[in-house]
Structure formats: structure tokens, C-alpha cells
Amino acid sequence: MIACIVLVIIVAGCTQPSSPPATPPPATQPAVTPFPTVTPGTDAALLGTWYLKAMTGPGGSSPVQTISPQIDATFTDQGVVSGFSGCNHYSGPYTLTGEVLQGGWGIGVGPVVSTLMYCTDTSDIEARYLTHLQNAASYSITGDTLPLTDNVGSALVFQRTPYGPTAVPRGL
Template identity: 35%
Template sequence: MKRLLSLSTLLLAPLAFAQPGNPLEGDWTLLISGNYGKLQELAPAPTLRIQGKQLSGFSGCNRYSGTFSAKGTQFKVNPLASTKMACEPRPSKTEQAYFKAMQGVMRYQVSNNTLVLYTKGSGMLVFTRNPKIEAKTLNTAPEAAITSVAPDTQILLVGPKKVDCTGMVPMKCLQVRTPEQTNWEFFYQSIEGFAYEEGFTYKLRVRVEDVKNPPADASSKRYILVEVLEKNPPK
């Protein structure tokens, strides 16, 4: 639950071209998008994987894939292909907004573990790099291979609404606390497998795993839903 860089710090930071290999490559999750000053979260959060000149990911509704070209800081996404699964209105709206923005990307910036794709005008898509989880051994079940230490579990209480917070960029954070705590804390990351619905309070059992060698601006912990113990409607 650590605070990350502000958006102004991010955009003024030097470009990370000195990194070994291609700094674009890897797995990314969209934090916010829109025009500067009117940035918003898209939910479910789209993802982006870049390998060579190939890109793929989750649009919020469907899986997609395609190619891109990059020269210097210029970046152009070629027409994308996607699956055709029907979704609820909110994921469908997320997908439409994401695809429209992606097809309008003109340039990019990589700073530390943040990727910003700039679209026409003042539009942008701000991604954070996903931590690379290394398997301890080969040929083992996925659940047992994603952490270098034995997983731990804990109980988290989740508040009924997200609140404004400033991490790497202005964003909306869950409010969480343990049963022993009285004050809510900002939760700057996601709980994998947890489908949050605003207006409800939750009591969750989560598995907490150490991330081996996390990026400097990322959490050293990974939270995975084990069980929803309580889901209480608005009073």
C-alpha cells in the first residue's frame, strides 16, 4: 500500500531508454486514460502485453491482438483484432473507449515502470508495468509457482466506495482495513479475483504473496482473493 510517484513527477522524469533490452516489452495494466485534467479509470482495467512488434491483451470485455510500429518516440497501433464475446454495458463501454484511444496513439514515453501512450490532442493512456513473478520450480501447479515463499492469508474489510487518492497518478482507491484497525487506509493496487461493487461493504479472506525482486515503484506484495466472507448491502 505504498504511495507512488505523482503524475507531474512521472511526466517530467527522463525517458528510460537506457534500460537493457526494449523498455516497451512486458505486461502492463491501464491505470487511467482520457485528456490531461480529465483523467479517469476504466473498469474492468484493460491490459497490454508487448513482445517485439506484437501486442495483445484484455480490452475490458474481449481479448485482442495486433501489431504496432515505433520509431524514436513515435508509436502507431495497427488495426486490432479481437474476440466477439458479448458483455455487460460497463465492460462494453470500457472496450469501446480503450480501442478508440489505442487506435489514436501517436507517441509514447517510458519512465521507470510507467508507460504513457499519447493520443491526438491532450489524450493519454497511462499503464503500470506488472511485476514479473518468477516460478520457484518448473512443472508445478500455477498456484504454487507464483511466489518464492509460502503464501500467507489475512482478513481485509473493504469500504463501500472508492475515494480519490494520488499514487503514480490521480486515481480511485479502495478503502481497506483489518478487523483490528479502526481507520481506513488507501489500497493502491488490485485484489486479484475480486469483483468490487460500489455501495457494498466486504469482508474478504485474501492470500498475500511476496513478489520477488519487485520494480522500485511497485508493491512487494500481491493480494489474491481466497473467499468473500461477507458482502453487506448499503444501509
């Protein structure tokens, strides 16, 4: 009898189970969603250098003609606006929103950074210019004129043509 029990144990130990042991399913990795590549909207008519000819306050009040020193803004297809603000050079991002607004197409500018030279005779105009630029909410282009307007009607009005040595702004 003992021999039968030993024989059963030996035979049972030599057999393999009929199915392999269950392996846990592989851990699932969460789906990775890449961040979208942001490409600034572009408007070919906006690209290039524009020269400031006037600044106005809310609703077109307090026009200031600006010809000296020449203030400019260059818009690139990389979503960067840069230029000379009367004393310092500046640069910052801009985005075309694609919105149709009362003053034209939607635009956002800034934050803008600039060099820090001190100029007594242009500091007020420069500060106003950079504030208006960063508050721009819409733009429109008619011929060679580009107004950038904020939500209260203050505007920077640019023209395509640089001023010559004896030039004056062309109209307001």
C-alpha cells in the same frame, strides 16, 4: 567452260565462312531487387505486460480510473501488442517510428482485432480504450509508468505492476 563453272560452284559450296554467324546477345534479365525485410523497432523497456491505470481525454481532460476489470497490453519484440480490453481479448501490430515527438517516441498501433463478447458494464470503457490505443502517436517510459498519447493529448496511462484484489491505481 561449263566444267569451270560447276567446279567453282562445288568448291564454293565446300568452303566454310571465315567467321561464325552472329548470335544475338543473351536477353538481359532485369535486376531483381528483393523487398527489404521489415523488422519492427524495439525498445526493451516497452516489452512485456503493462496494466492500464487511467484514460484521459484531449489535453488530459476527463480522467477515467480503470482497475476492474483489469485492462492490459503486452508488447512483444515481434511488433505485436495484445491483451485484455475489459471484456474482450485483442491483438494487432505496432511500429516504433524512431521519431522524437513532444510526448516521447513515435509509435503506431493497429489495426487491432478483438473477440466479440458482449458485456454491458464495460463496453463503453472498452470502446474508448481500443480507440485510444489505435490512435496512439507517442509513448514514453518513466520508472514503471507508460503513457501512450495521441495527437490531441488523449492518453492511456499504464503501470508495470498488476493490481491486487484490493488495489487502487497509483496516482494519475
